[in-house]
Amino acid sequence: MTAAVEHIKKEIRSLGPDEIEALLRDLQNEYVLPPTDDEFASIEAEWDAEIDRRMQDVIEGRVELIPGEEADRQTDALFAKLGITRPVYRP
Known part of the structure; x- marks a missing residue:
């Protein structure tokens, strides 16, 4: 993974549960993964x-x-x- 992705992962680990939940909800609303x-x-x-x-x-x-x-x-x-x-x- 790129350094940017690793940095983002590190930042996410520092978030509280409510912030993580909001982030995940935003990401799910914004990005759709193609079906496997x-x-x-x-x-x-x-x-x-x-x-x-x-x-x-x-x-x-x-x-x-x-x-x-x-x-x-x-x-x-x-x-x-x-x-x-x-x-x-x-x-």
Whole structure:
């Protein structure tokens, strides 16, 4: 590790429990670690299972599909009801 990191670690050791807790909370809010390979594989497996469940719902007629334009109308109506301006994304 670099001297800077070692210095930071030394400084952290001198902090009180409340200060360490606040520091850790700030760091967690500011920095997100990428998932490990195992975590990534687990997330992918969960999404694959969810996709399979949703496809099966469609195939077996448990859900009603609606056209994209209708989904947009319903979403617009919900945003209007809540008084929220719907963001518009343009590539």
